[in-house]
Amino acid sequence: MPSVPSVPPARRPPIRTAPGRSATSRALSALDAFDDGHRTLTLSAIARRAGLPVATAHRLVGELCGARLLHRRPDGRYEVGARVWQLGLLAPPTSLREAALPHLQDLVITTGRTVHLAVLEGPRALIVERLASSRTQSTRHSPGGYLPLHCTAVGKVLLAHAPPALCAEALRAPARYTDWTVTDPAVIRRQLAAIRAAGFAQTSQEHRRGTWSAAMPVTGPSGVVAALSVLAPLTAPRRADALSPLAAAAAALSATVLDLDLDGMTGEPAS
Known part of the structure; x- marks a missing residue:
């Protein structure tokens, strides 16, 4: 299979000026x-x-x-x-990060893997926190960075629960990052329906070669407010063993955020 050119990490493009701007x-x-x-x-x-x-x-x-x-x-x-x-520090993602840190730390210790916490920001996933241990999969993505929605586990979870208009925007022209990236919008929509039914997402080498990830939603009073994931190399044994502690961490964090004002980070259920 032909190799696919690497795609640089998503970054917020600088705003360009136009005549008459304030x-x-x-x-x-x-x-x-x-x-x-x-x-x-x-x-x-x-x-x-x-x-x-x-x-x-x-x-x-x-x-x-x-x-x-x-x-x-x-x-x-x-x-x-x-x-x-x-x-x-006054922004909702900061409150979410502070509430999540103990659960993320426990998840790193339990699984020995890199963990990501991300929220929906437009047609991308904003990384709120990333934690890793000395033996976990390295990652280029740091807090404040972005991940695509259509080909990462956290992104698919967020996209599965995003408003229909945002979902349509994210699937208008999905970028290919590796030979395994799914770019057919119809196929991705079927995946999103399966994610809503199963309660979690998994990806394998869709965004980065040699890696596997799984993610689950974090829910607040009004719906899904974030996605929590574990990342592992494909060569790691017993990758699926991370699903149980991931589910426990997502449930514990969901209970923790019930008292936080995170309504601005909540999407409507997709149709």
């Missing part, structure tokens, strides 16, 4: 110039990645530094400021 939109474009691969940037790099004139970028960056949303380092480069972190 000051707020331009400021957000400057902040969006930063991502996991660009943690520090020069002023000219911010302007280029944000699609801003250098003079506009200079003014906006100065204002963002004054508000502690950006920080100017001694070497003249800029990085995200501490105030962004402080504001981020």
Whole structure:
């Protein structure tokens, strides 16, 4: 079977400017110039990645530094400021992460595998937390990163319970990541129906060669708010033994989040 070109990890694309954009939109474009691969940037790099004139970028960056949303380092480069972190702590995924950490730690110890907790954010899965032990499968994905919905276990669980419109958007043109990625929307829809019936999802080498993953939903008062998964190499023995502790962790976390305000992270059941 012919090899498939590797697809880079999904990252939030920088917002590009357009004539007549508001000051707020331009400021957000400057902040969006930063991502996991660009943690520090020069002023000219911010302007280029944000699609801003250098003079506009200079003014906006100065204002963002004054508000502690950006920080100017001694070497003249800029990085995200501490105030962004402080504001981020108020977001629902942070509350979910704090509630989930003990359960994720127990799951890592019990299974010896990498675990992911992810939530739905548009047509992608946002990684809220990732934990691993010294003998688990390595992963490129860190908290704050994104995973595709159609070919990862956490993504399939979230997609199975997503609103119909979002599901349609995610399946409009599914990307191929490996030779085993399922890209036929009709086949994926049948998988999603099976996931809703079974209560869990499994994938094998669909997003990354040599790996297997399983995921289960985390439910709140209004429905599915997150997906919890374990990741293992295909060569690992007794992979299916992770399903029982995964189910216990998902159930325990679901009980824990009942008192959290996570309504903004809940999708309507798919039809």
